Amino acid sequence: MRAAPVLLISERDLPEEWYWSAVREHVELEPRVREIRSHSCVMHSGDESWGAVGASAAMAWQPNEHSTWELISWRDESMIGKSRMVSSRVVREMEKQHPETFVNRDPTVDRGLIAPRTPCPVLYGIRGSTARCVEDAHRWLQSRNDVEQSLRWAVHRTNQLSDDHVRGVSLGTVITLPMETKGAHSHISVFSEGVKADLVAFxxxxxxNKLFRRLVAGDRIAWVGLNSPDGSVHLERLAMVDCVPRVVSRPSCCGRTMRSAGAGQTLRCLFCGSNAERTWVSQDLYLGDIDMVDHWSEPHPSNRRHLARPLQLSTPKR
Incomplete structure (x- = not known):
């Protein structure tokens, strides 16, 4: 689908429900356009007007205590289309100098995230907890001779990192093994609040996805995700609440695994003839190789939605 920008003008506040339906559900264009016109809004668009959904949602949004700030810096027209001079090294240093800014880079691949990768007029965008901190970070960048100079800039209050698109934490018990689908995505079924639910990890x-693939039936998990039109939940964060033991093998004797002596019989060592009760040896699930904060996992910064709140700022409350 091609971009279809819309300019929307209103002399009064618009229903906040327009915002919530846009970030949490699928909004049909024509009904929304009728609502916009019923509120006497002035709308300018080209042949297509899909931008009306986003524009009306943005105007209906009400800032709150979860709001964040972003400073947008624009390039000189002569620089548009050329490589941006905003290195990952400089972004890393900016992050150290201005800790109230966030989601500046992806440390897993040492790549800066503030500069777009498209030939657009934006030089960079700095996100932070206050208007002052993003402005200070911008001035620090612009004071350097190894950073491209911006033509102009502006600070915006935003809904980024607000988690407005999700409805909180869910708990459930895994009832199937993970199954891989096309594109290396995985899905499992869980039992949650008396009903079966399907979870998808991309x-x-x-x-x-790494934690997801280690789940087995009986594990208790917590998750935060987005409800998709097909009824499944697309995971954004996942936590192990309680895991069942992982069966490894039968007990060993004389350096070998003991074998069953027959139906209903004890285990027997085939080397020395010793007997033992019919048991299994299990071990705890190892998760030390998965990046987690307070038992929660999340995608790397490069693959998160703009609305997703990073675990470094807060962990979901169960």
């Missing part, structure tokens, strides 16, 4: 999920 290959781009990194740590989430």
């Amino acid at each position: 290959s781009e999920g990194g740590p989430v």
Whole structure:
């Protein structure tokens, strides 16, 4: 689908529900356009007007205590289309100098995230917890001779990192093994609040997908995700609440695994003839190789939605 920008003008506040439906559900264009016109809004668009959904949602949004700030810096027209001079090294140093800014880089691949990768007029965008901190970070960047100079800039209050698109934490018990689908995505079924639910982890999920693939029936998990039109939940964060023991083998004797002596019989060592009760040897699930914060996993910064709140800022409350 091609970009279809819309300019929307209103002399009064618009229903906040327009915002929530846009970030959490699928909004049909024509009904929304009728609502916009019923509120006497002025709308300018080209042949297509899909931008009306986003524009009306943005105007209906009400800032709150979860709001963040972003400074957008624009390039000189003569520089548009050329490589941006905003190195990962400089972004890393900016992050150290201005700790109230966030999601500046992806440390897993040592790549800066503030500069777009498209030939657009934006030089960079700095996100932070206050308007002052993003402005200070911008001035620090612009004071350097190894950073491209910006033509102009502006600070915006935003809904980024707000988690407004999700409805909180869910708990459930795994009832199937993970199954891989096309594109290396995985899905499992869980039992949650008396009903069966299907969870999907995408290959781009990194740590989430890694934890997801180790689940077995009986594991208790917590998750945060987005409800998709097909009824499944697309995971954004995943935590292990309680895991069942992982069966490894039968007990060993004389350096070998003991074998069953027959139906209903004890185990027997085939080397020395010793007997033992019919048991299994199990071990705890090892998760030390998965990046987690307080038992929660999340995708790497490069693969998160703009609305997703990083675990470094807060972990989901169960």
